[in-house]
Amino acid sequence: MALLRFNIVKRLFWRKRGIFALKLLFFTVSVLIFCEFIIYYIVIIQCHWPQLKAPRAIELTSDSVLKAMFIADTHLLGEINGHWLDKLRRMTAFKLERFSKVFNFASGKIVTRKGVNFIMVNSVALEGDGCSICRTAEARLAQLSHKLNCSLREGIQHKERCSDADKIPASVPILLQHYPLYRRSDSNCTGEDSAPLDKKNDLFREKYDVLSQEASQKLLWWFQPRLILSGHTHSACEVLHNGKIPEISVPSFSWRNRNNPSFILGTLTSTDFSLDKCFLPYENTVITLYCTAGAVLMVFILARLQLLVSPFRFVQHLITKYKAL
Numbered sequence: 001m002a003l004l005r006f007n008i009v010k011r012l013f014w015r016k017r018g019i020f021a022l023k024l025l026f027f028t029v030s031v032l033i034f035c036e037f038i039i040y041y042i043v044i045i046q047c048h049w050p051q052l053k054a055p056r057a058i059e060l061t062s063d064s065v066l067k068a069m070f071i072a073d074t075h076l077l078g079e080i081n082g083h084w085l086d087k088l089r090r091m092t093a094f095k096l097e098r099f100s101k102v103f104n105f106a107s108g109k110i111v112t113r114k115g116v117n118f119i120m121v122n123s124v125a126l127e128g129d130g131c132s133i134c135r136t137a138e139a140r141l142a143q144l145s146h147k148l149n150c151s152l153r154e155g156i157q158h159k160e161r162c163s164d165a166d167k168i169p170a171s172v173p174i175l176l177q178h179y180p181l182y183r184r185s186d187s188n189c190t191g192e193d194s195a196p197l198d199k200k201n202d203l204f205r206e207k208y209d210v211l212s213q214e215a216s217q218k219l220l221w222w223f224q225p226r227l228i229l230s231g232h233t234h235s236a237c238e239v240l241h242n243g244k245i246p247e248i249s250v251p252s253f254s255w256r257n258r259n260n261p262s263f264i265l266g267t268l269t270s271t272d273f274s275l276d277k278c279f280l281p282y283e284n285t286v287i288t289l290y291c292t293a294g295a296v297l298m299v300f301i302l303a304r305l306q307l308l309v310s311p312f313r314f315v316q317h318l319i320t321k322y323k324a325l
Helices: 002-044 084-091 096-103 132-152 156-161 213-223 283-304 311-324
Strands: 066-070 108-113 116-121 174-177 227-230 237-241 245-249 262-268 273-279
Touching: 002 283, 108 132, 116 132, 132 213, 174 213
Parallel strands: 116 174, 174 227, 227 245
Antiparallel strands: 066 262, 108 116, 237 245, 262 273
């Protein structure tokens, strides 16, 4: 009889222990899913595709409107400004092979979607020091400029010059590149995701922080873009070149570089564009959630192991001790 009672007590003990372990596992997985997936939906669901300005937008159809997302400086690899958790999360967040296949090109190329021309430029090849890569890149960009000019101009004279040029939509291009065009600093940049106050007045170095003045003028002269999107500085900035060409530096998409990463949503047509910014969850918010969950988990474990005295019992113990005195 005693042996039977002992076996029942033993089963109940292991059953309760198993149920408690399952509760801990469920809690841990729930926190992980919330911090790595659900919180992104909660934040990003507040973002919306920007609307084009009327009255042109009234005449447009879904076939002529392009919706695009622009990100910069994902920093998937590297040791600087990273910690082990950050590296693990970045490595699992992106497919490196696909990224390399799409963006690996030596000089530049034209990508056209729904009548919108994008010029993708490899800024690293615009050092202007006469190296073979730079000469090849400049020759390629000059060819792209010729092709674009032919698509935008009409007339017999231009037809003769453009007989060898491939036909592309007659649309002023949008320039996409990593390095910003030349500017002295970020001192005139504003916004919550602009450079920190202690760095705004730091002077940029040509060919390191920004393109050289010469390379910048060449790109503006070759392509005369209606919009320029760049990155590299990890902070947001809006600059107007030649008094009419806007350049927007897209902030870093990585927590490694900012506490408030963001990306840009764009609604584009062959003649118009509208942009809006969308933020990711703040890194300190996610870290706080993890730390809070870890503290709660530790309290549960200590209470289960009876290593944590409940407040009621602690107060009762103090009262009893006081009466004894």
